Amino acid sequence: MTDKNRPAVLIIDDELPICRNCVKILSSLECDAEYALNGHDSLKMMEAKPFDIVITDLKMSRVGGMEVLRRIQEDYPETAVIVMTGYASISSAVEVMKMGAFDYLPKPFTPQELRSVVQQALNKREIHLQNTKLKQEDRPKAISHQLIGNSPQIRKVVKMVQKVAPTDSTVLIYGESGTGKEIIARAVHANSRRKDRVFFAVDCGTLSDNLLESELFGYAKGGFTGAHKDKEGIFKLADQGTVFLDEIGNADKEVQGKLLRFLESKEFLPVGSTELQKVDVRLIFATNRDLEYMVKKGLFREDFYYRIFVYPITLPTLKDRKMDILPIAYFFLKQFSEKMGKTIHGFDEKSGYRLVSFDWPGNVRQLKNTIERAVILCEEDQITLKDLPLFGDPGDVEALFDNIPETNEELIRVKKEIRRKAVHKVERNFILNALMKNDWNATKASRKVGLQRSNFQNLMKKYNISRPGDDPSEEDSHE
Numbered sequence: 001m002t003d004k005n006r007p008a009v010l011i012i013d014d015e016l017p018i019c020r021n022c023v024k025i026l027s028s029l030e031c032d033a034e035y036a037l038n039g040h041d042s043l044k045m046m047e048a049k050p051f052d053i054v055i056t057d058l059k060m061s062r063v064g065g066m067e068v069l070r071r072i073q074e075d076y077p078e079t080a081v082i083v084m085t086g087y088a089s090i091s092s093a094v095e096v097m098k099m100g101a102f103d104y105l106p107k108p109f110t111p112q113e114l115r116s117v118v119q120q121a122l123n124k125r126e127i128h129l130q131n132t133k134l135k136q137e138d139r140p141k142a143i144s145h146q147l148i149g150n151s152p153q154i155r156k157v158v159k160m161v162q163k164v165a166p167t168d169s170t171v172l173i174y175g176e177s178g179t180g181k182e183i184i185a186r187a188v189h190a191n192s193r194r195k196d197r198v199f200f201a202v203d204c205g206t207l208s209d210n211l212l213e214s215e216l217f218g219y220a221k222g223g224f225t226g227a228h229k230d231k232e233g234i235f236k237l238a239d240q241g242t243v244f245l246d247e248i249g250n251a252d253k254e255v256q257g258k259l260l261r262f263l264e265s266k267e268f269l270p271v272g273s274t275e276l277q278k279v280d281v282r283l284i285f286a287t288n289r290d291l292e293y294m295v296k297k298g299l300f301r302e303d304f305y306y307r308i309f310v311y312p313i314t315l316p317t318l319k320d321r322k323m324d325i326l327p328i329a330y331f332f333l334k335q336f337s338e339k340m341g342k343t344i345h346g347f348d349e350k351s352g353y354r355l356v357s358f359d360w361p362g363n364v365r366q367l368k369n370t371i372e373r374a375v376i377l378c379e380e381d382q383i384t385l386k387d388l389p390l391f392g393d394p395g396d397v398e399a400l401f402d403n404i405p406e407t408n409e410e411l412i413r414v415k416k417e418i419r420r421k422a423v424h425k426v427e428r429n430f431i432l433n434a435l436m437k438n439d440w441n442a443t444k445a446s447r448k449v450g451l452q453r454s455n456f457q458n459l460m461k462k463y464n465i466s467r468p469g470d471d472p473s474e475e476d477s478h479e
Contacts, residue, residue: 023035174286
């Protein structure tokens with residue numbers, strides 16, 4: 001008896017041993033496999049029940065694979081078709097792919113090759129189902145822990161946050177850049193007894209050691225050159241609240257020592273002062289560096305490391321929790337669509353699949369920026385590949401890569417076109433990125449990237465880029 005929730009696979013081949021062998025090979029996957037010995041019978045079976053994936057031989061006596069593919073494309077467009085044949089050739093492969101086949105499998109193939117291509121089709125099916133479901137949701141669901149996704153990896157993180165939040169224990173968050181370390185810190189704070197108090201986030205990587213020390217502990221008048229009056233530091237201002245120290249691996253050993261003393265006593269000395277101050281502050285640390293390795297190399301204090309290594313939370317990368325990519329993308333899509341006054345319902349099939357297939361080296365931060373750009377570029381009611389400049393437009397540069405020139409003149413033309421379109425994409429992304437990082441202020445953006453304002457604005461006009469909600473034809477007036 002088959003499970004209705006498991007994907008169904010239909011194998012079509014006029015050789016019974018091949019059908020039975022394929023069913024056996026696929027038994028290790030999360031699917032139910034059946035077979036038919038000709039194309040005619042397979043189409044009758046598909047009328048009786050739906051199949052998610054069809055694996056068909058190309059050459060068969062009663063209704064061949066090409067006809068099966070054509071009929072499935074017409075009547076069951078959501079069914080993925082994998083074509084297998086012993087008469088493999090480049091022309092036949094191109095033909096079936098053009099007709100809409102998911103993939104092409106030459107005989108003989110290994111069990112691993114069959115399982116691999118079917119698993120890819122199953123993955124694409126899951127993405128399609130998830131995309132369809134998310135598209136039908138009006139708004140992102142409210143979540144108390146501020147984390148989006150339902151993968152085992154993120155569920156583990158949520159559980160760890162829920163356990164440690166009510167306590168006053170020190171938390172150390174490990175994670176690559178862009179994985180959301182500050183979101184985790186804010187989730188801990190939001191679910192703690194301090195939730196109604198202040199939350200301070202400090203990036204230790206952007207401040208010099210002296211500045212970091214004075215920002216955290218404050219300073220007394222005359223404590224150093226330029227200290228004309230007393231200044232309260234973040235620890236004093238955050239009394240009863242939470243302070244998040246990001247990239248703690250960048251703090252020097254002297255600052256580490258003072259933080260260690262604070263963790264032990266809740267007391268600190270402002271720079272240039274002899275009067276101890278005492279506060280009740282919870283500290284949360286984060287880093288993308290291997291602190292244990294730094295301790296071994298003498299770059300990080302061992303006593304401080306063991307003091308903050310009380311409750312470590314390791315964040316997974318986005319590529320390690322791919323099932324969360326679309327929910328996160330939809331969250332940002334609805335957020336930016338509302339902000340920019342656009343009505344965008346979701347991602348089309350190809351763009352949704354490409355989002356999940358990408359490895360996201362910049363993690364959630366990169367995904368957020370990509371979706372913001374896509375919303376700016378989108379002119380329809382859903383995001384398509386042309387709105388995702390990160391991946392390129394398959395009908396644009398990538399299509400040219402597949403164009404095999406037959407003459408030298410054609411080669412020169414294709415190379416020139418690739419250069420032109422590639423430069424177009426790079427320049428457009430360059431301008432968009434600069435504007436988004438500088439609140440759409442063209443003067444600040446041009447200064448930051450090192451371009452004259454007039455040249456920067458010329459590029460904006462060239463690519464029809466304007467602040468969201470503005471008329472592109474109007475002169476930029478947001479300075």
